[in-house]
Amino acid sequence: MGTYLIKRLLWMIPVMLGVVTITFFLGRLAPGDPADAMAGQRASEEQRQLITERYGFDKPLYIQYGKYLLNLLRGDLGLSYDSHRPVTEIIMERFPYTAKLAISAMIVAVLLGVSAGLASALMPNTWVDRVAMVFSLIGISTPVFWLGLLLMYIVSMRLQWLPPSGYGNGGIQYLILPAIALGAQSIAFLARMTRASMLEVLSEDYLQTARAKGASEVRVVVKHAFANAIIPVITIIGLDFASYLSGSVLTEKVFSWPGLGRHLVIAINQRDYPVINGTVLFFCAIFIAINLIVDFLYAYFDPRIRYDQ
Amino acid sequence: MRALRHPYILFGGTIIILLVFTAIFADWISAYQPDAIDLKARYQAPSWNHWFGTDEMGRDVFCRTVYGTRISLGIGLSARTIGLLIGLLIGCISGYYGGKTDLILQRLVDMTLAFPFLLIVISIAVIFSEMEQDLLGVLIALSAVMWASLARLMRSQVMVVKERDYVTAARAFGASDLRIIVRHIIPTSYVPALIWWTMGLAQAIMAEAGLSFLGLGAQPPTPSWGGMINYGSSALRIAPWVSIFPGAALALTVLGFNLLGEGLRDILDVRWNQRNSI
Numbered sequence: 001m002g003t004y005l006i007k008r009l010l011w012m013i014p015v016m017l018g019v020v021t022i023t024f025f026l027g028r029l030a031p032g033d034p035a036d037a038m039a040g041q042r043a044s045e046e047q048r049q050l051i052t053e054r055y056g057f058d059k060p061l062y063i064q065y066g067k068y069l070l071n072l073l074r075g076d077l078g079l080s081y082d083s084h085r086p087v088t089e090i091i092m093e094r095f096p097y098t099a100k101l102a103i104s105a106m107i108v109a110v111l112l113g114v115s116a117g118l119a120s121a122l123m124p125n126t127w128v129d130r131v132a133m134v135f136s137l138i139g140i141s142t143p144v145f146w147l148g149l150l151l152m153y154i155v156s157m158r159l160q161w162l163p164p165s166g167y168g169n170g171g172i173q174y175l176i177l178p179a180i181a182l183g184a185q186s187i188a189f190l191a192r193m194t195r196a197s198m199l200e201v202l203s204e205d206y207l208q209t210a211r212a213k214g215a216s217e218v219r220v221v222v223k224h225a226f227a228n229a230i231i232p233v234i235t236i237i238g239l240d241f242a243s244y245l246s247g248s249v250l251t252e253k254v255f256s257w258p259g260l261g262r263h264l265v266i267a268i269n270q271r272d273y274p275v276i277n278g279t280v281l282f283f284c285a286i287f288i289a290i291n292l293i294v295d296f297l298y299a300y301f302d303p304r305i306r307y308d309q
Numbered sequence: 310m311r312a313l314r315h316p317y318i319l320f321g322g323t324i325i326i327l328l329v330f331t332a333i334f335a336d337w338i339s340a341y342q343p344d345a346i347d348l349k350a351r352y353q354a355p356s357w358n359h360w361f362g363t364d365e366m367g368r369d370v371f372c373r374t375v376y377g378t379r380i381s382l383g384i385g386l387s388a389r390t391i392g393l394l395i396g397l398l399i400g401c402i403s404g405y406y407g408g409k410t411d412l413i414l415q416r417l418v419d420m421t422l423a424f425p426f427l428l429i430v431i432s433i434a435v436i437f438s439e440m441e442q443d444l445l446g447v448l449i450a451l452s453a454v455m456w457a458s459l460a461r462l463m464r465s466q467v468m469v470v471k472e473r474d475y476v477t478a479a480r481a482f483g484a485s486d487l488r489i490i491v492r493h494i495i496p497t498s499y500v501p502a503l504i505w506w507t508m509g510l511a512q513a514i515m516a517e518a519g520l521s522f523l524g525l526g527a528q529p530p531t532p533s534w535g536g537m538i539n540y541g542s543s544a545l546r547i548a549p550w551v552s553i554f555p556g557a558a559l560a561l562t563v564l565g566f567n568l569l570g571e572g573l574r575d576i577l578d579v580r581w582n583q584r585n586s587i
Contacts, residue, residue: 014416015423022429029436137571141564143515145522145535146556149542153549246427250519254542265523268435280432287425 004299008292019284023277024068027078028061030273038079038274051079077281078274082267087278091260095282097167098252098259102244104175105183110237113187114230117194121229122221124199132191139188144247148181148254165256178255182247186240193236197229204228231301238294242287315576321568328562332378339372344530352548362550364541373532374555380533381562384444384526385514388451392513393506396456400463401490405471414460421457429454430516434525447526451513459505466498500577508570511563518559534559 027034035052052058055078056067071077077087116136120129155177156164168174201207202225210224211217248261256262260279267275313319331338347367355362361370403414430450437446467490470476476493484492520526521535529536534555541552 011419015420018420019424023432026432026436031439137567138560138564141511141567142560143518143556143563145519146538146552146560149538149545149552149556153545153553157546157549243425246425249427249431250522253523264431268431269524271435271439273435276432276435280428283428284424287428288423291423 005296008295012288012292015288016285019281019288020069020072021065023281024065027273027277028064030271033057034078034273037081038084040084043084077278080267080275081272082270082275087274090263090275091278091282094258094260094263097257098245098248098261101175101178101182101248101252101257101259102241104179105186105244105247106237106241108179109183109186109190109240112183113190114194114233116187116191117233118198118226120191120195121198121202129195133195136188136191139184139191142184143250144181144185145250145254147184148178148251151177151181152254165254167256167258178251178257181254182244182251185247186236186243189240190233190236193233194229197232198225201225201229231298234301235294235298238290238297242290242294245283245286315572317568317572317575319572321565321570321572324561324565325569328378328382328565331375332382335375335379339369339375341369341372343373343376343532344368352544352551354548355550361554362548364537364548364551365544370537370551370554373537374534374558376532377534377537377555377558378562380444380521380527380531381514381517381559384447384451384517385510388448388455388513388517389506389510391448391452392455392509393459393502395452396459396505397463397495397502399456400460401467401494403460404464404467405486405490405494407468411464415464418457418460421454422461424454426454427516427519430520431523431525434520438525443526443528447517447520450520451516455509455513459502462501462505463498466501467494470494470497504570504573504577507566507573511566511570514559514566515563 034055035048035057038051038055039048054067055071056064059067075088077091079085080087080090083090116132120132123129152164156162162173162176166174207220207224210220215224245261248257248259249264250261251257252259252262253265260282264276264279266272267279313322345368347363350359350363350367351365353359353363353367359369359371361374364370364373399414399418403411403418430447433450433453434443434446437443437449440446471489471494476489479489479493517526518533518535518538521533522539523535524539527533527536529540537555538552538559541548541550541555544551
């Protein structure tokens with residue numbers, strides 16, 4: 001376990017370096033003079049010089065790359081072409097909104113997905129099972145941004161039950177639809193995973209043993225079957241949570257949610273490269289970190305996995 | 310023929326055949342032109358004349374949805390096929406030669422799989438969009454990320470097969486590495502590769518639509534489903550049909566490929582899931 005942990009942690013370095021290299025070169029491929037764009041039209045020649053100096057825009061590419069890495073270690077991702085504010089500041093300001101949305105989506109997905117999967121597994125090949133599985137296939141196939149619009153049209157505009165978009169006063173009524181839209185695909189995935197995993201565990205001999213020893217059916221299902229079946233599901237929950245970060249780009253655009261994803265869309269439309277690349281880099285770092293945590297949790301929960309070998 | 314009795318394959322296959330026909334015969338299916346503007350007929354509700362209604366410029370939404378099939382299928386199929394070729398090549402080289410080559414290629418695979426798919430695609434597509442090569446950008450971005458899982462799959466397949474007696478025999482008869490890979494190894498792995506290809510098509514089509522929804526990818530007036538959903542969304546309250554119908558077409562397409570993939574996996578008995586097919 002120890003070796004595995006260290007190995008995985010070390011592996012993060014080249015992966016992150018890969019992301020950094022990609023975002024660096026994509027940033028340099030962009031047309032125009034970055035120093036001009038970062039400083040803005042109203043900036044003095046002095047400010048412009050300062051920026052050129054700081055990011056090494058007048059130096060050869062490899063020195064720029066070195067400076068980029070050094071600045072990154074200091075948490076400096078450059079200045080926005082649009083607002084001329086530090087990109088890090090923008091990210092820190094926007095990310096809490098995205099995190100709030102992602103966590104809500106996860107709660108929705110776990111509650112609905114795991115219970116649908118459980119119901120299916122406990123009543124295999126009944127109508128409950130079939131309906132749940134057909135719905136989950138439809139769920140997997142529905143694009144998040146289209147589902148979002150559909151929900152917005154039906155629930156907000158027609159039925160007028162919830163506000164259509166925005167953040168409002170931060171109340172839960174603004175959160176419900178985006179969270180369902182963002183979580184929908186993983187509701188479907190989780191339902192299928194839980195079902196498959198439960199069915200596999202339910203056929204194991206040790207459940208018979210537990211029954212033979214007089215355990216009640218509820219105890220057999222909850223204590224013996226579910227506790228084991230949930231392990232692979234935890235992995236999926238973690239991976240899905242990481243994917244909400246990318247999904248948030250589409251969902252936040254639909255619902256005008258003021259998070260980092262929507263800010264990325266705005267930056268794309270304005271070709272604000274430091275913000276685009278900084279945001280992608282930030283999302284990648286979180287994605288990789290969550291994947292790592294999931295791996296550790298998996299190894300921790302399931303002693304059968306011996307990563308050391 | 311056993312395959313046709315599987316409901317998923319039957320249903321998914323029918324959807325896909327219809328879509329392919331729609332894409333090929335788009336010119337005959339619709340009575341309108343996809344970019345024919347009629348400002349007198351803006352935002353008309355679905356009717357006998359305009360099955361899916363009209364959009365902000367009075368263009369026929371049904372017609373644009375029909376033509377949109379071309380972009381979706383075109384980009385999806387090409388990106389997936391390029392990914393298939395890259396994955397096959399890298400997987401075979403990696404598994405067949407082993408050693409240092411394998412190590413380096415596998416790290417490349419790991420790294421590609423460690424990135425959040427959509428975000429990397431976005432950052433590549435933005436650059437191409439700047440050069441006004443939007444569609445090419447989407448194609449390159451999707452192909453650049455959608456090969457790694459196949460490379461991993463092929464590698465393990467090759468490592469098993471290359472130890473088989475008939476491969477040793479072929480080598481003894483003087484067959485070249487290329488011949489062994491093409492004639493003896495690839496044919497043993499076409500089933501998982503086929504399922505990989507089908508399931509990932511759904512992902513590729515969804516990603517293309519997502520990009521055009523964000524304003525990358527196909528640019529107006531080219532009809533693409535994602536773009537139509539995007540432009541329609543601003544008039545959702547007064548003209549929901551502008552974005553709802555192309556979205557339904559997209560969802561149906563993705564469902565078709567997912568059903569087909571699931572069905573194939575079922576009858577060919579391979580353990581595989583969508584998550585592994587990016």
